[in-house]
Amino acid sequence: xxxxxxxxxxxxxxxxxxxxxxxxxxxxxxxxxxxxxxxxxxxxxxxxxxxxxxxxxxxxxxxxxxxxxxxxxxxxxxxxxxxxxxxxxxxxxxxxxxxxxxxxxxxxxxxxxxxxxxxxxxxxxxxxxxxxxxxxxxxxxxxxxxxxxxxxxxxxxxxxxxxxxxxxxxxxxxxxxxxxxxxxxxxxxxxxxxxxxxxxxxxxxxxxxxxxxxxxxxxxxxxxxxxxxxxxxxxxxxxxxxxxxxxxxxxxxxxxxxxxxxxxxxxxxxxxxxxxxxxxxxxxxxxxxxxxxxxxxxxxxxxxxxxxxxxxxxxxxxxxxxxxxxxxxxxxxxxxxxxxxxxxxxxxxxxxxxxxxxxxxxxxxxxxxxxxxxxxxxxxxxxxxxxxxxxxxxxxxxxxxxxxxxxxxxxxxxxxxxxxxxxxxxxxxxxxxxxxxxxxxxxxxxxxxxxxxxxxxxxxxxxxxxxxxxxxxxxxxxxxxxxxxxxxxxxxx
Amino acid sequence: xxxxxxxxxxxxxxxxxxxxxxxxxxxxxxxxxxxxxxxxxxxxxxxxxxxxxxxxxxxxxxxxxxxxxxxxxxxxxxxxxxxxxxxxxxxxxxxxxxxxxxxxxxxxxxxxxxxxxxxxxxxxxxxxxxxxxxxxxxxxxxxxxxxxxxxxxxxxxxxxxxxxxxxxxxxxxxxxxxxxxxxxxxxxxxxxxxxxxxxxxxxxxxxxxxxxxxxxxxxxxxxxxxxxxxxxxxxxxxxxxxxxxxxxxxxxxxxxxxxxxxxxxxxxxxxxxxxxxxxxxxxxxxxxxxxxxxxxxxxxxxxxxxxxxxxxxxxxxxxxxxxxxxxxxxxxxxxxxxxxxxxxxxxxxxxxxxxxxxxxxxxxxxxxxxxxxxxxxxxxxxxxxxxxxxxxxxxxxxxxxxxxxxxxxxxxxxxxxxxxxxxxxxxxxxxxxxxxxxxxxxxxxxxxxxxxxxxxxxxxxxxxxxxxxxxxxxxxxxxxxxxxxxxxxxxxx
Numbered sequence: 001x002x003x004x005x006x007x008x009x010x011x012x013x014x015x016x017x018x019x020x021x022x023x024x025x026x027x028x029x030x031x032x033x034x035x036x037x038x039x040x041x042x043x044x045x046x047x048x049x050x051x052x053x054x055x056x057x058x059x060x061x062x063x064x065x066x067x068x069x070x071x072x073x074x075x076x077x078x079x080x081x082x083x084x085x086x087x088x089x090x091x092x093x094x095x096x097x098x099x100x101x102x103x104x105x106x107x108x109x110x111x112x113x114x115x116x117x118x119x120x121x122x123x124x125x126x127x128x129x130x131x132x133x134x135x136x137x138x139x140x141x142x143x144x145x146x147x148x149x150x151x152x153x154x155x156x157x158x159x160x161x162x163x164x165x166x167x168x169x170x171x172x173x174x175x176x177x178x179x180x181x182x183x184x185x186x187x188x189x190x191x192x193x194x195x196x197x198x199x200x201x202x203x204x205x206x207x208x209x210x211x212x213x214x215x216x217x218x219x220x221x222x223x224x225x226x227x228x229x230x231x232x233x234x235x236x237x238x239x240x241x242x243x244x245x246x247x248x249x250x251x252x253x254x255x256x257x258x259x260x261x262x263x264x265x266x267x268x269x270x271x272x273x274x275x276x277x278x279x280x281x282x283x284x285x286x287x288x289x290x291x292x293x294x295x296x297x298x299x300x301x302x303x304x305x306x307x308x309x310x311x312x313x314x315x316x317x318x319x320x321x322x323x324x325x326x327x328x329x330x331x332x333x334x335x336x337x338x339x340x341x342x343x344x345x346x347x348x349x350x351x352x353x354x355x356x357x358x359x360x361x362x363x364x365x366x367x368x369x370x371x372x373x374x375x376x377x378x379x380x381x382x383x384x385x386x387x388x389x390x391x392x393x394x395x396x397x398x399x400x401x402x403x404x405x406x407x408x409x410x411x412x413x414x415x416x417x418x419x420x421x422x423x424x425x426x427x428x429x430x431x432x433x434x435x436x437x438x439x440x441x442x443x444x445x446x447x448x449x450x451x452x453x454x455x456x457x458x459x460x461x462x463x464x465x466x467x468x469x470x471x472x473x474x475x476x477x478x479x480x481x482x483x484x485x486x487x488x489x490x491x492x493x
Numbered sequence: 494x495x496x497x498x499x500x501x502x503x504x505x506x507x508x509x510x511x512x513x514x515x516x517x518x519x520x521x522x523x524x525x526x527x528x529x530x531x532x533x534x535x536x537x538x539x540x541x542x543x544x545x546x547x548x549x550x551x552x553x554x555x556x557x558x559x560x561x562x563x564x565x566x567x568x569x570x571x572x573x574x575x576x577x578x579x580x581x582x583x584x585x586x587x588x589x590x591x592x593x594x595x596x597x598x599x600x601x602x603x604x605x606x607x608x609x610x611x612x613x614x615x616x617x618x619x620x621x622x623x624x625x626x627x628x629x630x631x632x633x634x635x636x637x638x639x640x641x642x643x644x645x646x647x648x649x650x651x652x653x654x655x656x657x658x659x660x661x662x663x664x665x666x667x668x669x670x671x672x673x674x675x676x677x678x679x680x681x682x683x684x685x686x687x688x689x690x691x692x693x694x695x696x697x698x699x700x701x702x703x704x705x706x707x708x709x710x711x712x713x714x715x716x717x718x719x720x721x722x723x724x725x726x727x728x729x730x731x732x733x734x735x736x737x738x739x740x741x742x743x744x745x746x747x748x749x750x751x752x753x754x755x756x757x758x759x760x761x762x763x764x765x766x767x768x769x770x771x772x773x774x775x776x777x778x779x780x781x782x783x784x785x786x787x788x789x790x791x792x793x794x795x796x797x798x799x800x801x802x803x804x805x806x807x808x809x810x811x812x813x814x815x816x817x818x819x820x821x822x823x824x825x826x827x828x829x830x831x832x833x834x835x836x837x838x839x840x841x842x843x844x845x846x847x848x849x850x851x852x853x854x855x856x857x858x859x860x861x862x863x864x865x866x867x868x869x870x871x872x873x874x875x876x877x878x879x880x881x882x883x884x885x886x887x888x889x890x891x892x893x894x895x896x897x898x899x900x901x902x903x904x905x906x907x908x909x910x911x912x913x914x915x916x917x918x919x920x921x922x923x924x925x926x927x928x929x930x931x932x933x934x935x936x937x938x939x940x941x942x943x944x945x946x947x948x949x950x951x952x953x954x955x956x957x958x959x960x961x962x963x964x965x966x967x968x969x970x971x972x973x974x975x976x977x978x979x980x981x982x983x984x985x986x
Contacts, residue, residue, distance in 0.1 A: 016540075024516060033717055036729070039512060047513060223526060235529075237532075
């Protein structure tokens with residue numbers, strides 16, 4: 001066997017271990033009785049350790065040096081193997097283990113601290129997490145030649161660095177300062193939305209979510225929809241597991257959540273099957289993944305076109321007064337702009353503000369320019385500067401998200417890059433398929449999903465974020481498509 | 494670290510891989526959409542391969558030679574490590590892979606062959622399976638010093654060989670020849686059982702099964718009850734997964750099935766937690782495992798005592814006429830003796846006949862004394878000799894069980910050894926706790942389960958099958974306790 005063939009076998013085993021872990025994570029969230037948690041931790045740690053051992057085994061460096069690949073796909077695959085090996089070997093085992101322990105310990109304390117809105121309680125644990133992240137960033141920086149924070153960002157969305165994000169975010173801040181009051185004024189001049197009256201039977205919600213996910217193209221011979229406290233998309237490309245949670249008094253949260261996760265799931269389902277379990281066959285980073293969930297949830301399903309289809313279906317499903325289900329009312333209800341404290345509840349217009357402030361704070365924490373102790377104050381200043389509001393407590397401020405407390409620094413930009421990419425892809429899809437909105441108005445997502453399958457899903461990781469966009473839309477990330485989308489949706493009286 | 498400490502770490506990783514596989518097997522049976530099957534195969538093969546690599550790594554032989562253990566538990570643990578290593582290294586990797594492929598291929602064809610009752614269709618695949626099993630038996634024989642078929646049996650119930658089983662089975666055959674017609678005559682003289690009239694709502698059956706499993710001691714903080722085509726007990730000791738299947742026209746199948754699986758589950762739950770993921774902390778073989786399911790299902794739950802509790806509960810659950818739920822009627826219904834073709838439907842009296850004939854045939858196949866082509870004829874002769882019936886087709890004959898077609902030779906004796914051990918343990922438990930039947934009549938299984946926990950569950954694999962029985966009952970396996978149980982239950986007018 002050639003060195004490259006050996007490496008392909010090795011990476012397929014690593015990927016199979018990752019798939020097994022993915023399933024066990026899903027099970028832990030959706031199925032596992034509480035008493036299984038400790039053993040599950042052992043199982044996952046063992047699988048992660050064995051995967052790391054396979055990736056960093058002594059013979060791999062030589063094989064990677066020796067390996068030769070021909071053809072674009074294999075050349076990209078080999079480059080991704082080298083990248084994975086470089087990042088995995090950059091961190092000493094002792095540091096990886098210390099991070100695993102510190103992150104797990106901090107996350108546990110964070111749950112209590114958030115519940116009590118008591119930042120001081122988690123401060124020592126977060127100081128340790130940040131200290132280790134800075135060590136890791138330095139080690140990754142040495143290995144990759146990237147700046148330390150860039151080296152962390154690169155772990156979530158390969159190739160996207162702080163210098164790419166900074167000007168985009170600065171421009172958005174300017175746009176928002178003007179757009180937000182205008183959107184609010186326009187909104188205030190319109191009739192107030194009428195909320196549908198519950199209760200909404202869970203069984204009906206479940207059937208609705210399932211049928212809309214199927215309508216969007218999710219094939220339940222290769223997917224499941226279950227329940228968990230925190231909705232997510234997990235599993236593997238041929239066996240995707242999405243979750244949601246249901247509330248009797250509100251169907252929108254589960255419905256729109258399922259459509260969001262369906263976007264993620266369709267991406268996984270559309271990855272190139274002939275490249276399964278090879279790095280080049282995987283999804284192309286977190287921002288790309290988020291673009292696929294948001295194009296389904298935000299761009300397609302909250303569009304005027306789709307709401308014309310969805311409104312009558314909802315009324316038929318839940319009965320009662322028809323007024324709340326009028327498409328215009330659903331649009332006012334589900335596209336409501338508000339200056340809120342909580343990122344995950346934010347609208348499309350203000351969401352980037354939440355991301356921008358986190359990006360700046362996490363960067364300052366890793367650079368050592370911001371002490372953990374000063375985080376609550378810096379947070380509150382930042383959100384006040386952008387949205388003019390001050391969190392009444394840290395639970396609604398710097399304690400709200402799990403990311404940092406779980407050791408994820410450099411992830412947040414992916415949300416907004418994904419939202420922007422979704423707008424850009426939607427524009428290109430509309431250009432490619434002039435009847436796309438007519439299809440959406442009939443509840444037919446096939447033209448959109450078909451276009452995404454060809455241009456994004458089936459590409460795997462053959463291209464990075466910018467080249468994927470360039471190939472699909474003719475240009476790299478262009479935030480103007482996002483602001484144009486927002487202008488049309490929120491700033492047009 | 495000492496060699497023994499290194500080995501403990503290694504075996505804990507191997508066990509964690511096994512736990513992960515167990516969960517993925519459960520998922521495949523109870524949750525997985527059909528499209529996930531191929532990827533699941535890759536995941537399981539990778540985990541099995543990595544586990545095998547860990548067990549057979551070059552340094553292990555040296556560590557096992559060097560390792561020293563003190564204290565009964567560690568001495569037993571080290572011996573079990575040596576045994577596992579010996580068996581794993583005995584088989585060349587190429588043979589293991591060939592068996593895996595041949596078994597999987599044969600099992601697939603067997604499903605069609607059974608459905609069509611067409612032995613010829615699966616004959617070539619079974620010939621290959623048997624050929625490889627004979628190779629494996631020879632290799633294991635060389636390594637262990639056991640006879641070839643004994644080396645296969647030893648893989649399912651360590652320490653129990655054909656010479657242990659043969660006289661037990663021969664004696665049972667003599668007992669049965671006399672007992673069966675007598676039991677039939679006694680049964681014929683009694684009123685015919687009145688079957689409860691359905692339909693029995695699945696939701697009510699589900700709740701009943703759950704509550705009876707909980708009553709038997711299963712803690713659902715550490716367990717789940719789900720559905721699958723073939724009921725089983727899987728998962729891990731702190732997260733046991735049992736399954737059943739429900740039919741609207743019959744509640745007994747799921748109810749008694751769940752009680753059977755609960756017996757398995759309680760054994761796993763009661764294994765010594767401080768020895769988790771070490772060989773000595775595992776269950777002590779398949780016959781021991783079966784004794785724990787059968788003591789709950791057959792000995793306890795079909796006893797006159799427990800039926801006095803269960804009858805009224807069933808009537809309360811399902812309503813309707815009370816006569817079918819009278820304890821005496823349930824006894825006549827659920828302890829009905831009949832000469833049937835199907836092992837899994839057999840009663841306690843005739844079940845061993847099904848096992849005895851399989852044991853003799855599989856032994857002859859492995860010895861080369863019986864050709865695969867002659868299996869259907871040999872089967873039909875054997876069952877006619879013991880039960881006086883002739884299968885109308887091979888689906889009800891030699892095609893009925895998956896075991897051989899999946900490469901499991903030497904497993905069948907465990908069923909009957911387990912049934913016999915269950916009777917012996919029940920007698921000892923009654924002696925130890927004279928109020929045990931009074932408790933059962935109140936639906937209280939705690940005295941029985943508590944006794945099993947102390948004498949069997951908590952012992953892990955510290956002792957083999959015979960020593961476990963000796964410690965718990967004062968003697969090794971004594972089939973007289975089983976025939977005494979059968980005599981009391983079936984031969985007393």
